[in-house]
Amino acid sequence: MGAPLAIEAQGLHKTYGGLFGPRQRALAGLDLAVARGEAFGLIGPNGAGKTTFIKILLGIARPTSGEVKLLGGDPEAVEVRRRVGYLPERLHLPQAWTPPAFLASVARLKGAAHSPRSLLDLLARVGLADDAQRKIGGFSKGMRQRLGLAAALIGSPDLLVLDEPTDGIDPLGRMEVRKLLMDELSRGATLFLNSHLLAETERVCGRVGILSHGRVLREGKLEDLCQSSSHYRVSFAPGCDAQALSAAGFASGPEGPAGAWRCQADTPEKLNEALDRARRSGALLVEVAREEKDLEEVLQEAVRGAAAAPPEVREEAA
Numbered sequence: 001m002g003a004p005l006a007i008e009a010q011g012l013h014k015t016y017g018g019l020f021g022p023r024q025r026a027l028a029g030l031d032l033a034v035a036r037g038e039a040f041g042l043i044g045p046n047g048a049g050k051t052t053f054i055k056i057l058l059g060i061a062r063p064t065s066g067e068v069k070l071l072g073g074d075p076e077a078v079e080v081r082r083r084v085g086y087l088p089e090r091l092h093l094p095q096a097w098t099p100p101a102f103l104a105s106v107a108r109l110k111g112a113a114h115s116p117r118s119l120l121d122l123l124a125r126v127g128l129a130d131d132a133q134r135k136i137g138g139f140s141k142g143m144r145q146r147l148g149l150a151a152a153l154i155g156s157p158d159l160l161v162l163d164e165p166t167d168g169i170d171p172l173g174r175m176e177v178r179k180l181l182m183d184e185l186s187r188g189a190t191l192f193l194n195s196h197l198l199a200e201t202e203r204v205c206g207r208v209g210i211l212s213h214g215r216v217l218r219e220g221k222l223e224d225l226c227q228s229s230s231h232y233r234v235s236f237a238p239g240c241d242a243q244a245l246s247a248a249g250f251a252s253g254p255e256g257p258a259g260a261w262r263c264q265a266d267t268p269e270k271l272n273e274a275l276d277r278a279r280r281s282g283a284l285l286v287e288v289a290r291e292e293k294d295l296e297e298v299l300q301e302a303v304r305g306a307a308a309a310p311p312e313v314r315e316e317a318a
Helices: 050-057 099-110 116-125 141-153 171-187 198-204 222-226 242-247 268-280 295-308 311-317
Strands: 005-016 024-035 039-043 065-070 084-087 159-163 190-194 207-212 215-221 227-236 250-253 256-264 285-292
Touching (some): 005 050, 005 190, 024 050, 024 190, 024 215, 050 065, 050 159, 050 190, 084 141, 099 116, 099 141, 141 159, 159 171, 171 198, 190 198, 207 222, 207 295, 215 295, 222 227, 222 295, 227 268, 242 250
Parallel strands (some): 039 190, 039 207, 084 159, 159 190
Antiparallel strands (some): 005 024, 005 065, 207 215, 227 256, 227 285, 250 256
16 A cells, blocks of 8 residues: 555646636646655646636646545535645735734634644744734735645644745745744655745755646656756766767756766667777766756656647647
């Protein structure tokens, strides 16, 4: 048996409209599994279906077809929803309230034990200790985001669903939020992040899924998605013959012949053949490693690849 799942979606479809207007397909057979205790990032272009999926996860919307389980149960079940912390992308906060009053109301709605001291401690965790008695109406966007994160943490939830968690927060504040999320991960919570800030996703999440047109195009460990399957960076000792290396199939890197070289090889055999040619020219191998792409490149490749697929392939995948 595999690890217990925090999120399990199978064949998830969601369509809107159709009575007086055209039907719009938001999800098209989405399959996704997130293990308990991991940090998972869902990324994709605008209109990919991320928000619809999150609404279904939280029991706000129902799928047209397919199945979804949250923490092993029904997303609409009260006992399941109490174990979930949610930070929405668009926060609607009571302007005239203070942060403790707002957090107390959230705790009561969730049926979570709380005290004035515990709420102040929670505000301190998100960097709002000095603003506890201010009216929320005077908060900046970043401060509102921190308060929304504090609300999501009430009751030490088993699953945190965070939609753009660092939106509006300055770079130093993002570091603080990352540390807080790592602490939650160490506690055993599952993190599910949806963010357009791909660098933040890379820093927090160990596994990522790419969503486009309502389906998962790619999914896996971050290092597996970002490693090139056929491009390598190769370093040779100083004094190598640049012309001979070029003839052996190596292209000089941006630092020039004295720095890293690049080699394209579709199989280990072809890579070793190129390295053998370089060694025969007198070059001394120092290091070889697969080239790594950033998450933005991976996202662009996946979306472009799906758009370039023949119509019949796209329809079958959908």
